[in-house]
Amino acid sequence: MNRNWTILIALVAILLASCAPSATPTPKVVTKVETKVVLVTPTPPPPAPLPDVIKIGCYEPMTGGMAAGGQQTWEGVDLCNKRYKSEVLGKPIQVVLADNKSDKTEATMAMSYLIENEKVVGVVGTYGSSLSIAAGEVAEAAGIPVVGCSPTNPMVTEGRKWYFRVCFIDPFQGYVMAKYAVEELGAKTACVIQAVDEPYSVGLSKVFIERFGEMTGDTKNVLSLTSGQTGDTDFTAQLTYSIAKNPDVIFAPFHYREAGLLVKQARELGYEGPLIGGDTWDAPEFIEIAGDACEGVAFSTHFHPTGALTEMSQKFIELYEDEFGKEANAFAALGWDAYMLLVDAIERAGSVEPEAIRQQLEATKDLALVTGMTTINYTHDAVKPAVVKQVQRLPDGTLGFVYLMSITPE
Amino acid sequence: MTLSMFWQHLMNGISLGGTYALMAVGYTMVYGILRLINFAHGDVFMMGAYFAFYGIAIFALPWYVSFLLVIPLTAILGMVVERAAYRPLRDAPKISTLLSAIGVSMLLQNVGFLLFSGIAKGFPRPSVFAKQWSVGSIRFLSLTLFTIVISLAALVVTFYLAYRTKMGRAMRAVSRDIEIARLMGINIDRVISFTFAIGSALAAVGAITWSIKFPALVPDMGVVPGLKCFIAAVLGGIGSIPGAMLGGFLLGIGEIMIVAFLPGISGYKYAIAYSALILVLLLKPSGLLGKMVEEKA
């Protein structure tokens, strides 16, 4: 017995001894940053030789609960790389895809794999704010720029140096939908149904309630806030409760699968009033799932295919239609844009040094992308107008997304 | 809450419960025979839904043909799973079969992601099920009535099978005591295969009614319903078919009512449901209609 205790104490002593100098992991990070600082000197350094192939990483949830959005985003990234911009600074661009399985741990491993193993110069992704938040920590420590496509939760870029995004953030989106509801629909009361497990939905609902309350004079004008979950299929209880309160509008920022079912069930329960949502509704599958029930619903989003914003938008719509045979969705557009933003920054930087790319990303102003003229602000988010789309009956009889209006930031 | 709202909630609950009931019966049958929580049941359910979808989407079969074909196809899938993943482990400790079930579940899901992609697919809803009916101010789909009728029909058929056929008698014997049944000359392998076939067929029917009600297919759509239906089966008394039906309806109604009565804490819905389950198991472990099965040492 004594022997074992001796061994244990010896081990603990060794642990402490070797622990002490490396108790904080920062020394490792510091050395990395130091070498980078040395490279970026005030006088323009001799251009470092470019690698033969410029690798860009893309990490998305291709399997798991968020696979729907992840696969759509990848469509856009891949399409842009294959058919629009496959070269920068005279070198071919290779996009390396890493699946993060909609899982936080996997997201960090995927990011680490891309940065350390594949030696990518920048990363694009991911769908899902919680995954971006997790993997962002890895990118921050490693000092590699990441451009997010669609995560709208402010926490993704807040306080971070290396994470950027091409989309707007939820505080803006909540304002947009509140404004639409109050000014366009003339709503005086509202009910909100949120996905309690989804940071996007919870954050967006909170902002909507605040802004709606501001615009109508009283937060109590939001008559109820009920919750469902991603993966739920039945919302009849929440809907019955909300409908009975007779709101002027129902706001339900779920992912398109749940949203489609929710809208369908709302109509089945006899609710004929307006239903509105956020950018996660923007997928043709939403109409597929909801069917005729979604006629008339509206939502805020990043991009509208029926009416090109820029030349690139037109090209994107054409190529997407040609490649996939169906109408483009917002996530593919954002995937494309994130890729283009990163590549454009590389071009402007004239090198693949992370710090140089990062500075160019910060300096982005009025860059013409698929989703509009994009400027990156000081919190690394894109400042651009949001688009409100509505599902309407098209001339050929089918249902489709129709552009209603743009709402600019305040 | 007004009375009419209450009735509407109740109707919603019955409608939801009906879809749970069918799958719960499949679970309970397998458990009754093998004492196995078939974690893969939910994924067989998922496969059934996709078979039906592709039957209509790719092979352009009329919906009733596709639905009818799916039932034997899914039954075969269930039997294949049993043959490949559970039969070899018949003599192993029970935990192995459970783990194998988890493994098969993951396998089927991953196959699903590979073959069908994660993008949600819209399931076609035949118009006969989509009629909106209303009694007073209570609205429901014609589908609800169909689901209840089909669930009851399935119950009747299962009872007939279990109590009026030779195979049914063999099934009951095996579930009572597998060793004695073997000694009596019953072909255990066939009985078990048959049980899986019936269970999977029921899962397929459940999948079709589910997909008509919730027409959005994703490869992991079977995980949560699978778990819920297992809970329903346990609630009603695992091993008891009417118990599973009762459990399914109770779970459906309970889920709706929790949100209906306590909308402010609708975010806690699952916590309440699970807590209720834990209470039931602690106070009456055999479930509501079940009999306590002695665990032999």
Add this chain to the structure above:
Amino acid sequence: MRKATGRILTAVGLLIVFMLLSWAEKNLDPYKCRILNLIAINAIWAVSLNLIYGYTGQFSLGHAGIIAIGAYASSLLTVSVVKKAKFFMIEPPIWPISVIQWPFAPSLVVATLAATLFGFLMGFPALQLHGDYMAIVTLGFAEVIRVFIMNLYSITNGALGVKAVPAYTTLLWSWGCLAFAIFIVKKLGDSSYGRAFKAIREDEVAAETIGISVFHHKLLAFTIASLFAGLGGVLWAHLICSTDPNAFTFLLSYQILIVTVMGGMGSLTGSIIGSIIYVGLAELLRPLDTPTTAIRILGTTIRGHPGTRMLVISILFVMIILFYRRGIMGSKEFSWKWLLSKLQAVFKSKTTEQEK
């Protein structure tokens, strides 16, 4: 081989391992370090599940909930006050969370104790049941914990989760805690408690008859296992540097189960091996997932496709269940005696060859 020699060999072996880890921390790239850290954390979780199942024969699927407690407690205690105020967006953090900012060691201790407490609370009712019922009840408890975490915005920030968790987990911490866990569990297993656990695993009724208070022993095993599960959770949170309730679904409990089973239920060495296989394979097989990997077979090109990786792992898992039922190590442990006998066998065959 004398016991003393074995102990000295173990001590020397551990010393070498830890020196290697120190070297790795400073010289390997962060990706490889991450993998090594994850292996250690998964191994700790597997060891804790082994204590419940392999040693005592109880089936628990509630690990995810206990891990969540450990991870959240430590995160909330260590994140800077300023950052907390910023990212608690739905409701501001309540006191004392809004003012606490502790260093790693005390947070680790407190968080692990919190997890142990929850393990005790979970075990008390759950252990009254057996087999499948216990599995479902523990699963239920874990989900209840998760739902509460998801809704208590002022404590946990709900679904938004906690971020900017300081990266305190190093290879020495994670593998050190693993060594600690193995040491404690092995000691427990070799003691009279361990014999009681094994008796309970084999036949509960008989154990009760000879005077072992079955429930108390089961609860002890469960609580200690929860301690390690929580410890693993703390290390995890400080590795991933963020946490949210969706990371702790029953899928995590399944993952730990898979790791434990692959390595061998009842074998501590197996827990490490299972963890190495699971984490290692998941990373090694990444090329299978990327469309840029392509192999040419018989003239056709097969491209990688997302999801192939997990497919291979699930097939492997089913194979192991079917053919290596007891896992790779079964319930055997690594021992110096075994290694020596293997070396002797090799040496002997070499000498007989030379003689010929």
